[in-house]
Amino acid sequence: xxxxxxSVCGYTYDEAKGIPESGIAPATAWEDLPEDWVCPLCGADxxxxxxxxxxxxxxxxxxxxxxxxxxxxRELSPxxxxxxxxxxxxxxxxxxQPEEAALFSELAGYFKAVAASxxxxxFDKLLALIDQDLSEGYPGANAVSAEAKDRxxxxxxVWSEKVTRVLKSLITxxxxxxxxxxENTGVYVCTICGFIYIGNAAPEICPVCKVPNWKFEKxxxx
Amino acid sequence: xxxxxxxxxxxxxxxxxxxxxxxxTGATDTENSVIDAAKCNGCGDCADACPSGAxxxxxxxxxxxxxxxxxxxxxxxxxxxxxxxxxQIAAELPGKLAKAIEKSNRIMAxxxxxxxxxxxxxxxxxxxxxQSLLLQRQQMEGFPKEAVEKLIKAFNQNNKExxxxxxxxxxxxxxxxxAGESQANRKYLAYSKKAEKEGKINAAKLFxxxxxxxxxxxxxxxxxxxxxxxxxxxxxxxxAGETHxxxxxxxxxxxxxxxxxxxxxxxxxxxxxxAEEVHARxxxxxxxxxxxxxxxxxYLCPVCGNIEKFIPxxxxxxxxxxxxxxxx
Ligand SMILES: [Zn+2]
Ligand SMILES: [Zn+2]
Numbered sequence: 001x002x003x004x005x006x007s008v009c010g011y012t013y014d015e016a017k018g019i020p021e022s023g024i025a026p027a028t029a030w031e032d033l034p035e036d037w038v039c040p041l042c043g044a045d046x047x048x049x050x051x052x053x054x055x056x057x058x059x060x061x062x063x064x065x066x067x068x069x070x071x072x073x074r075e076l077s078p079x080x081x082x083x084x085x086x087x088x089x090x091x092x093x094x095x096x097q098p099e100e101a102a103l104f105s106e107l108a109g110y111f112k113a114v115a116a117s118x119x120x121x122x123f124d125k126l127l128a129l130i131d132q133d134l135s136e137g138y139p140g141a142n143a144v145s146a147e148a149k150d151r152x153x154x155x156x157x158v159w160s161e162k163v164t165r166v167l168k169s170l171i172t173x174x175x176x177x178x179x180x181x182x183e184n185t186g187v188y189v190c191t192i193c194g195f196i197y198i199g200n201a202a203p204e205i206c207p208v209c210k211v212p213n214w215k216f217e218k219x220x221x222x
Numbered sequence: 223x224x225x226x227x228x229x230x231x232x233x234x235x236x237x238x239x240x241x242x243x244x245x246x247t248g249a250t251d252t253e254n255s256v257i258d259a260a261k262c263n264g265c266g267d268c269a270d271a272c273p274s275g276a277x278x279x280x281x282x283x284x285x286x287x288x289x290x291x292x293x294x295x296x297x298x299x300x301x302x303x304x305x306x307x308x309x310q311i312a313a314e315l316p317g318k319l320a321k322a323i324e325k326s327n328r329i330m331a332x333x334x335x336x337x338x339x340x341x342x343x344x345x346x347x348x349x350x351x352x353q354s355l356l357l358q359r360q361q362m363e364g365f366p367k368e369a370v371e372k373l374i375k376a377f378n379q380n381n382k383e384x385x386x387x388x389x390x391x392x393x394x395x396x397x398x399x400x401a402g403e404s405q406a407n408r409k410y411l412a413y414s415k416k417a418e419k420e421g422k423i424n425a426a427k428l429f430x431x432x433x434x435x436x437x438x439x440x441x442x443x444x445x446x447x448x449x450x451x452x453x454x455x456x457x458x459x460x461x462a463g464e465t466h467x468x469x470x471x472x473x474x475x476x477x478x479x480x481x482x483x484x485x486x487x488x489x490x491x492x493x494x495x496x497a498e499e500v501h502a503r504x505x506x507x508x509x510x511x512x513x514x515x516x517x518x519x520x521y522l523c524p525v526c527g528n529i530e531k532f533i534p535x536x537x538x539x540x541x542x543x544x545x546x547x548x549x550x
Contacts, residue, residue: 079306080331081359084340084351087332091343095280096229100343100376103369107355110366121311126323129304129311137304141297148291153298156337160301160330167323174319187318194329196322219322 003052004030008162009042009207013049036173042207043198045169082111123171130168134161159193162208170196187219226279227262228269230255234276241268241277250277287341298338305331344377352377396447403440407433457509464502468495493526496539500529521547 001016013019013033018026022040024033030051038045076084089104118125138161145153174181181198188202189195193209202216230241232255241250241257245268249261257268257277269277290298305327312324339347352374360367414429444450451459472495479487504520521530524547526540534544 077303077306079310080302080335081355083302083306083309083328083331084335086328087336087340088343088348090332091336091341095284095343097343100373103373104343106366106369110364114362114364115310118307118311118314121314123315125311126308129308133301133304137297137301141294141301144291144293144297148294150288150290150294150337152288152341153290153294153337156298156333157301160305160333163326163330167326170319171323179317182318187322189322189325189329191329193333194326196319196326217325219318219325221318221321 001027002030004049005052006039006042006044007048007050008044008166009039011039011041011207012052036176038169038173041203042166042195043170044166045173048165048169077115078111079115082108082115085111123175127168127171130164130171133164134168138164159209163194163196166195166208170198188216189219191215191217225282226264226266227259227282228257228264228266228277229280230257231276231278232256234274235272236274236276238273240271240273244268244271284342284344287339287345290337290339295338298334302331302334302338305334349374349377393447396443397449400440400443400447400449403436403443407436407440409433410436454509454512457505457512460505461502461509464498464505468498468502472498493528493540497523497527497529500539504529504531520550522550523547 001014003015004013005011006013013030015029016027018024018028019040020026030046030049033046035046039048085104085108089101089108092098092101092104138157141157142154142161145157185198186200186202188197188199190197190202190206190209190211192211192215193206195206195208197203197216202213202218204213205211206213206215228249230250235255239250245251246265247261247263249258249263250268252258264279266279269279309324309327309331312320312327315323339345340351342348352370355370356367356374359365360370410429410433414426414433417423417426417429450456472491475491476488476495479485479491518531521533523529523537523540523542525542526537528537528539530538530547533547533549536543537547
């Protein structure tokens with residue numbers, strides 16, 4: 001009997017113990033858990049778990065391709081300007097500058113409204129971008145940030161890489177199950193790291209960034 | 223350490239309000255519960271006393287964000303671009319999950335750009351960004367130009383205030399150092415004379431050399447603080463300084479010393495007071511005759527510090543014999 005550890009939140013599934021309160025009897029082998037079983041803490045699917053004896057590798061050890069630095073940082077798109085402004089609005093809020101925060105929020109709203117719309121949006125396009133982030137974006141960014149000893153960047157990368165993997169497993173499940181997956185259950189977003197939780201109530205603390213549940217926002221339908 | 227002031231997190235405040243009780247300036251006592259930054263003296267008593275941990279001390283000036291390497295900026299930017307595309311796609315998909323994904327990507331992207339050099343709204347990066355918005359985007363329809371201009375103004379003001387504050391602080395420090403070095407100079411001179419009397423020649427020499435060194439420091443601090451003007455202005459300043467001493471400062475000191483029965487101090491203060499009055503008069507004369515070319519000689523009484531323009535029979539202040547006077 002072994003143990004399996006969630007690479008997103010650290011939850012451990014113990015085959016010997018099972019999870020009796022969720023109807024999984026003791027001595028249920030990992031292989032015998034249903035394919036759509038997800039981490040009870042963070043909702044990550046089975047592929048995000050590692051057997052405890054194997055070290056948890058955060059990313060496959062493909063050779064990392066470093067992007068050559070170039071001097072001309074490209075111009076920001078309107079949506080990126082909106083993101084920058086809403087980030088600065090948060091910065092002002094943290095420093096208790098409500099007037100400046102409101103001005104940045106106004107700018108963020110304007111640039112979000114004028115941003116171009118996506119061509120033929122669908123979930124497959126999202127998955128393609130997520131896969132690219134996980135296979136190239138994060139390994140490359142982690143490598144250069146580690147080299148630069150940039151702790152702030154490394155911290156942001158750890159959080160968003162975990163959240164990105166959660167998004168991947170959520171979308172994959174959603175494509176199989178459709179809206180049935182969301183019936184009679186709530187959808188919560190951590191406003192600090194972006195972690196998404198599907199369940200009846202937000203987790204006590206965010207499994208990714210560890211903030212308390214009042215930092216979660218319940219998402220209502222469009 | 224940078225100056226701090228208190229802020230209250232209204233979401234945590236349980237209105238137990240020990241802060242009202244401990245605040246020495248009444249800054250926490252406001253109708254809307256927002257602590258009055260103008261009254262707050264940064265003592266931190268309220269933050270220590272608050273039972274709900276709702277008050278924290280925040281710095282007036284934040285240290286700059288760690289500089290970012292170009293490689294990190296590029297990598298973070300690539301991810302930012304991907305997250306913004308995902309936000310854009312999710313924004314147009316139906317359903318609660320898509321809406322959550324849209325939000326999630328916004329939050330991740332904000333965090334990434336924060337760590338790509340945009341942590342602080344008052345940073346230079348932010349100012350450059352706002353300026354470039356004005357330059358490049360203001361032709362766009364409905365562009366909220368006023369908001370951008372207000373923000374630029376708000377942060378410029380902050381920065382100017384910070385800068386002024388820091389400059390003033392350094393001037394204060396220079397003057398404090400000037401005072402300290404000046405005192406050290408006179409102290410070591412006194413020690414040197416004492417050592418000389420005791421026949422401790424080497425100690426006397428060291429004290430004299432150190433005393434001269436402190437003079438060098440003091441003069442430099444004073445100069446860097448920008449306190450040296452034209453000779454006419456310096457004479458005016460000297461008149462004012464000596465006048466203050468003989469009219470206000472020493473009379474009070476003398477009274478206090480008399481009340482305490484400290485006769486030596488009474489004499490030391492009285493000599494100085496009378497001499498400063500003479501100095502004020504002489505400075506004023508020198509100012510009036512600043513452009514006279516005929517040479518004037520001054521004679522200093524080595525006991526009380528009186529200065530005359532001739533050799534008196536004896537000092538009019540302390541009575542010492544005129545042949546002791548030193549010619550300048
Ligand atoms: Zn988990
Ligand atoms: Zn979180």
